[in-house]
Amino acid sequence: MTFQKLVTATLCAAATLCANPLRADTFPTKPVTLVVNYPAGGGSDAIGRALARAMEKPLGQPVPVENVAGGGGTRGVTAVVTAPPDGYRIGVATNSPMTIAVHNVAGLPWNSPGTYEILGGIGSMYNAVCAQPDAPFNTLKEMVDYAKKNPGQLKVSSIKGGLNQYTWDQFAKAAGIDVRFVPYSGDADGIASFLGKNTELVNLTWPTLRAQMDAGKAKCLAIFAPARVTTHPDVPTFKELGYDVITTSDYVVYAPKDLPADVRKKLVAAVETAVKDPDFVRVLSAQSIVVAFQDGGDMKTRFTEVYDAFAKAKGAN
Amino acid sequence: MDLLSAMASGFLVALQPENILAALVGALVGTATGVLPGLGVLGAMAILMPITLHLAPVTGIIMLAGIYYGAMYGGSTTAILLKIPGESGSIVTTIDGYEFARKGRAGAALMICAVGSFIAGTVSILGLSLFLPFLSDAALSFSSPEFCALAVLGALTLIRITGGDPVMGMMMLLVGMGLATIGVDAVGGSTRFTFGTESLALGFDLVPVALGLYGMSELLQVLQTRKGFPKAESVRLRDMVPTRAEWSRAWPAIVRGSGIGFFIGLLPGPGSLTSTFASYGIEKGLAREHKREFGKGAVEGFAGPEAANNAVATSALVPVISLGIPFTPNVALLLGALIVQGIQPGPLLLSQRPDIVWGLLASMYIGNIALLVLNLPLVGLWVRLLRVPQYILVGSIFVVSIIGVYTMRSSMWDLVVLFSCGFAGFFLRRMGFDMAPLVLGLVLGPIFEKSLRETLFLSGGDLSIFVTRPISAVLVGLCVVALALPTVFAWVKRRGGWSKTVPAP
Incomplete structure (x- = not known):
């Protein structure tokens, strides 16, 4: 009986040892699940599904999408980070749950961008500031002048707590204006x-x-972008107008920490290939997202900056 | 004339074979998702969305829209037969629809719902095609202060919706509103009342709560009392057709429900649910000789709400088509399907891609007819479901509900909520509490809180904003009336005045 157990154990151990290098050569041998941290049907979901399909070819395995929503997007991250690496x-x-919402949710098994592995960035989205078509100002400078003459009179619709408010506060501080910030829970509201x-x-x-601007509404x-957008070259950037504020919503692909080096390499290669896939580019471009592969290390540096800024802001309160 | 030619061109698009097929497939899948409890419309749409990428944009969106309004047809089936809401829009149907079925009229109830849904769907598409540009402006004149006042008015008028003791109703409403505050706060994004646990941060989602309070508790009741589900006495067509008396009570309710649903669908928020509560409240308020039947199987009590949720499904498309703004996740997905095809939704959609807008509207006429043709013969099949032995039926419902709730967000917490609400509902009902105010509180609580906070941000903390805006002022006035009326009536009654004409408050 004991002998049998011993043999079984040895065989198992041997099998595991053999399996490891074997798996390294052939990863992936089964479907790779892609977790989307928002419910089915939103912008993130559309991007996730397009990415999953684009990654299927380079990986040679199906890539099912799993929606793990909730907790301001943090729950999906938890589901990935706590999985075996x-x-x-x-x-x-996007960077929102990882750099901002993370400070608002207690008891997360992860925190700073060092506690998970960013495989790479796949695209960025920017914020912009618009005015009513009949507003008494036509440029950012005129708006700032108007706001200075009428402090507390103007109101701006936006979203609380996240990147929107962070950017607006930075701009309002730099411009020295007092505009009432009216927060809503999402773009639609x-x-x-x-x-x-x-x-x-x-x-x-x-x-x-x-969409509203094109209709004259x-x-x-x-726009809070590093450069003018190609479809609307007449919209200036905040940067060129003298306010060094940029908001990017960066979409990243990430994994649990401590991935085996070869697995990481394969996944990064698959993401890089997917980003060039025409269908994928089409889905993201339709949402006016600038598609480009960005190195995971660079993204980690950027995430850490915002993460630290929000940690500081949270501590100051 | 312009409208006619636009509509004609829409039908040219919708009548193309692939588009008819898309509408049929969508309607069929939608009915199935509606029938299966827990499996949401959103899930089904998300699963099918990648397929639509390979279709022409208009074909894809016709199919997705078919799922969306098709589910409203199917949702009533389990609500009536088994007291299990297939969709959140069918919660109210469980009250009178189920009792009606208990009287051996399950087939008639299902037929009334199918025809009511058809009428509501068709009427609201007609309204949509006629008034599209005007409606979007009307919807925009409702903003946070108006929603806030509307939520209060809703709570005040619907609290006694299913009868019973007003104090007990108020208690349940407050419990519902309290439960709604647990989890992530919609305005600030921080977590509340979670005791640092990740589960509580997920909050109490409407689907597991409603499925627990109604479906699970009913199953427990069935197991405990052995009274069983309604009996399918006859599945002969003649016995399933509603009687003339039933029809004459159903159709005014259907017409009113269509109107209410059409209006509520234009506004943000979970319209398919709130419209059914509103319709039920109005039907009960208007009822005279049949008032006592409410809660015990009144035809109006399910005909109206079922029409309302179908009208919502159509009119909720207005903000999407005319402004590019999705107010519910379901229509957000429709919008997403357009975006993925490289079509920019927004105010220009109607003028730039009339083929898509009018094609979609025309396809909805076809889809609604298809749903009627599909659902009427199915009635016999669904009624036969009641002949399945109880031990198989109860077990299967448990399994389907659990799978449905779990797949929604892959969370064990939702199952905990499902079962706790099942037991809580079982005991609360035995104590004479009514579950509807709790569900109402869970829905209205977040709308009230969010819109109140947004309003105060907008006004800088000044409460007078509620009375300086015309629409909001009218709504606040109605709230005051709703609060004062019962007291006034009670006073008049005590004095013995108006002896005959006093309507029950």
Whole structure:
């Protein structure tokens, strides 16, 4: 009996030892799950599904999407980070849960960008500021002058707590203006309030504002992007107008920490290939997301900056 | 004339074979998702969305929209037969629809719902095609202060919706509102009342709560009392057709429900649920000779709400089509499907891609007819479901509910909520508490809190904003009336005045 057990144990151990290098050569041998940290049907979900399909070819395995929503997006990250680091469970997310919401949710088994592995960035989205078409100002400078003459009179629709407020506060501080910040829970509510003429200004994501601007229901003052967008070259950036503020919502693909080096390499290669996939580019471009592969290390540096800024802001309160 | 030619061009698009097929597939899948408790419309749409990428944009969106409104047809089935809401829009149907079925009229109830859904769907598509540009502006004149006042008015008027003791109703409403505060706060994004646990941060989602309070507790009741589900007495067509008396009570309710649903669908929030509560409240308020039947199987009590949730499914498309703003996750997915195809939704969609907008609207006429044709013969099949031996039926419902709730967000916590609500509902009902105010509180609580906070951000903390905006002022006035009326009536009654004409408050 004991002998039998011993043999079984040895065989098992041998099998495991053999299996390890074997798996390294052939990863992945089974489907790789891609976790999306928002419910099915949103913008993140569309991106996740497009990415999953684009990664299937380079990986040679199906990539099912799992929606793990809740906790301001942090729950999905938890589901990935706590998985075994074998590469069979990865996730796609924006920087919002990882750098901002993370400070608001207690008891997370992860925190700073060092506690998980970023495989790479896949695209970025920017915010912009628009005004009512009949507003008494046409440029950002005129708006700032108006706001200085009428302190506390202007209102801006936006979203509380996240990147939106962070960017707006930075800009308002640099410009020295006092504008009432009216927070909504999402782009839909924020733009509806603006279109209902409840606020003079709106600070939301570019794709949302662009649609209204094209219809003449808003005039765009400036965009928080590093450079002008190609489709609307007449919209200036905050940077060129003298405010060094950039908001990026960066979409990244990430995995649990301590992935085996070869598995990581394969996954990164698959992400890089997926980002060039025409269908994938189409889905992201339609949402006005700038698609480009960005190195995981660089993304980690950027995430850490924002993470630290919010940790500091939280501590100051 | 312009409208007619637009509509005609829409039908040219919708009548293409692949688009008819898409509408049929969507309607079929939608009915199935509606029938299966827990499996949400959103899930089904998300699963099918990648398939639509390979279709023409208009074909894809016709299919997804079919799932969306098709589910409203199916949702009533289990609500009526088994007291299990297939979708959140069918919660109210469980009250009178189930009791009606208990009287051996399950087939008639299902037929009334199918026809009611068809009428509501068709009426609201007509309204949508006629008034599309005007409606979007009307919807925008409702903002946070108006929602806040509307939520209060809703709570005040619907609290006694299913009768019973007003104090007990208020208690349940407050419990519901309290439960809604647990989890992530919609305005600030911070977590509340979670005791540092990740589970509580997920909060109490409507689906497991409603499925627990109604479905699970009913199953426990069935097991405990052995009274069983309604009996399918006859599945002969003649016995399943509603009687003339039933029809004459159903159709005014259907017409009113369509109107209410159409209006509520234009506004943000979980319209399919709130519209059913509103419809039920109005039907009960208007009822005269049949008032006592409410809660015991009144035809109006399910015909109206079922029409309302179908009208919502259509009118909720208005903000999406005319403004590019999705107010519910379901229509957000429709929007997503357009975006993925490289079509920019927004105010310009109607002028830039009339083929898509009018094609979609025309396909909905076709889809609704298809759903009626599909659902009427199915009635016989569904009623036969009641002939399945109880031990198989109860077990299967447990399994389907658990799977449905779990797949929603892959969370064990939702199952904990499902079962705790099942037991809580079982005991609370035995103590004479009514579950509807609790569900209402869970829905209205977050709307009230969010819109109140947004309003105060907007006004800088000034409460006068509620009375300086015309629409909100009217709603606040109605709230005061709703609060004062019962007291006034009670006073008049005590004095013995108006002896005959006093309507019950």
